[in-house]
Amino acid sequence: MKIPFSPPFIDKDVINEVVDTLESGWITTGPKVAALEREVAEFVHCSAAVAVNSWTSGATLALRWFGIGEGDEVIVPAYTYCATAIAVMDCGATPIMVDITKNLTIDTAQVEKAITERTKAILPVDIGGVPCDYQSLRTIISKPEIRNLFLAKTQPQLDLGRILLVSDSAHSIGAKSEGRNIAELVDIAVLSLHAVKNITAAEGGMICLNMPKPFNNAELSALLKILSLNGQTKDALTKSQAGGWRYDVMPGGMKINMPDVNAAIALAQLRKYDYLLAERQRVHNRYCAALSKYDWAMLPAGSDASFQSSYHLFPLRIKGIGEEQRNEIISYMAERGIATNVHYIPMPLLTLFRNKGYDIADYPQSLAAYQHEITLPLYPQLTDEQIDFILDNLLAAYKAIVLSE
Numbered sequence: 001m002k003i004p005f006s007p008p009f010i011d012k013d014v015i016n017e018v019v020d021t022l023e024s025g026w027i028t029t030g031p032k033v034a035a036l037e038r039e040v041a042e043f044v045h046c047s048a049a050v051a052v053n054s055w056t057s058g059a060t061l062a063l064r065w066f067g068i069g070e071g072d073e074v075i076v077p078a079y080t081y082c083a084t085a086i087a088v089m090d091c092g093a094t095p096i097m098v099d100i101t102k103n104l105t106i107d108t109a110q111v112e113k114a115i116t117e118r119t120k121a122i123l124p125v126d127i128g129g130v131p132c133d134y135q136s137l138r139t140i141i142s143k144p145e146i147r148n149l150f151l152a153k154t155q156p157q158l159d160l161g162r163i164l165l166v167s168d169s170a171h172s173i174g175a176k177s178e179g180r181n182i183a184e185l186v187d188i189a190v191l192s193l194h195a196v197k198n199i200t201a202a203e204g205g206m207i208c209l210n211m212p213k214p215f216n217n218a219e220l221s222a223l224l225k226i227l228s229l230n231g232q233t234k235d236a237l238t239k240s241q242a243g244g245w246r247y248d249v250m251p252g253g254m255k256i257n258m259p260d261v262n263a264a265i266a267l268a269q270l271r272k273y274d275y276l277l278a279e280r281q282r283v284h285n286r287y288c289a290a291l292s293k294y295d296w297a298m299l300p301a302g303s304d305a306s307f308q309s310s311y312h313l314f315p316l317r318i319k320g321i322g323e324e325q326r327n328e329i330i331s332y333m334a335e336r337g338i339a340t341n342v343h344y345i346p347m348p349l350l351t352l353f354r355n356k357g358y359d360i361a362d363y364p365q366s367l368a369a370y371q372h373e374i375t376l377p378l379y380p381q382l383t384d385e386q387i388d389f390i391l392d393n394l395l396a397a398y399k400a401i402v403l404s405e
């Protein structure tokens with residue numbers, strides 16, 4: 001049996017939506033993107049959403065709009081995909097990495113300690129679809145002594161008067177905390193619509209705006225749309241209409257717009273989100289039911305009364321093993337046709353960040369989580385038979401590699 005790690009969900013509805021776009025005579029940013037922005041905004045309960053071509057570009061644009069640049073700091077977890085920090089560096093600012101807690105999300109006590117007068121934003125990550133502790137983060141950024149530290153340099157910074165809270169919600173479309181969507185708990189939530197994500201556009205991202213007063217999110221979304229198209233004041237569809245040639249160009253633009261042909265994939269998927277989530281939850285629950293009897297299996301958080309996961313990943317941790325045994329288990333399963341993964345290699349272990357002086361010794365929880373973590377396949381198309389095959393092989397691998405020593 002061959003089991004891929006995370007194939008996209010492509011059914012007849014997805015194909016029909018894409019074909020509809022191809023046959024429409026307009027394939028880049030246009031009506032499908034507009035529909036996706038509207039439907040995502042309704043779905044995550046934010047005031048306005050702007051589609052872009054990746055999470056990375058969307059986060060970079062949002063941070064740049066806020067005026068984050070050289071000399072500024074943005075706090076991120078060490079345990080995440082590299083893009084979280086790269087978006088900060090793409091603005092010219094410095095990512096300040098902090099460690100994680102046992103549930104793999106950012107340690108908010110360490111966030112508070114890392115705040116300086118250079119801190120302009122916090123960028124926590126909903127790893128695997130489990131929301132961060134937003135209540136604590138909101139409390140921290142609202143504390144008078146933290147607000148007093150904040151040095152505003154640009155108009156948006158003056159208007160906000162405090163640290164910006166942007167969630168890396170690359171994994172967490174549809175996840176909830178305190179009964180509310182994540183986009184309602186932060187200033188800006190950025191989603192990824194990359195090929196392996198719960199809802200995909202092949203490549204894509206969505207900037208979900210929930211800026212407080214005096215910001216006008218509708219106006220801000222219009223500005224970000226212009227900035228996502230090289231700063232061009234007229235979108236390509238309007239400009240292509242007979243007689244509609246004239247436009248101006250504003251400073252600060254990037255070429256990061258999402259094409260309609262990509263938006264079509266995500267639109268069809270989003271319309272069946274409930275079904276897709278239920279199937280993901282089925283996979284999560286079947287893994288948990290089988291593994292909960294083994295005390296070596298540290299299971300990832302599912303949902304409880306306080307939060308709803310989007311079940312993006314199944315990051316299993318195995319008690320008592322080291323990196324070498326973890327790697328052997330991955331190889332054992334790969335030899336039997338099962339693709340697993342590791343989420344994540346902490347950023348300080350990667351050359352880009354190591355060369356900048358980040359030291360893994362400063363992030364013991366991230367290192368420990370990484371060393372005994374194996375991410376099992378999790379997607380709606382996974383059948384119960386496939387799940388059982390994965391479990392049988394995982395148990396056999398554990399017996400052969402760990403118990404035999």
Ligand SMILES: Cc1ncc(COP(=O)(O)O)c(C=O)c1O
Nearest residue numbers: 054055056081083084170192194
């Ligand atoms: C936590 C996290 N943040 C950011 C990203 C970057 O997303 P994108 O590929 O859409 O730029 C990813 C993608 O894998 C991710 O997992």
